[in-house]
Amino acid sequence: MREAELWQRLVAHLGSGYARVWAEQVVLSDLAGRTVAEALSAGVPCKTIWRAAWTQLELPASDR
Template identity: 45%
Template sequence: MRLTDFWERLEQAFGSAYARSIAADQTFAGLGGRTIEQAIAQGVDTATIWRAVVAAYPDRVPSRLR
């Protein structure tokens, strides 16, 4: 998944302001306790990051974005 696609999905699921907040402040067990921004900076594949987001927020992410 391209990085731009990742951000589009995150913003569609959470809204643009909240998506950026989640990316900066929320740590994810599926990312080894890292935030989205940390995982991206460390070269984690965006598809892996997206799966961690979906796992953490299964009721928030619409099925069409999974």
């Protein structure tokens, strides 16, 4: 997964106005206590980040 696809998925589920805020402020335990933005900066693979976001947002399996 590319970073652009990660952002597209976040926007699809959170909306364009909230996705960036959520990615910068919500700490995810599955990302070792990082936010999405921090994980991206640290080089965590986008697929790993999406899985953590998917879990946190309690999205259906079809969106995994």
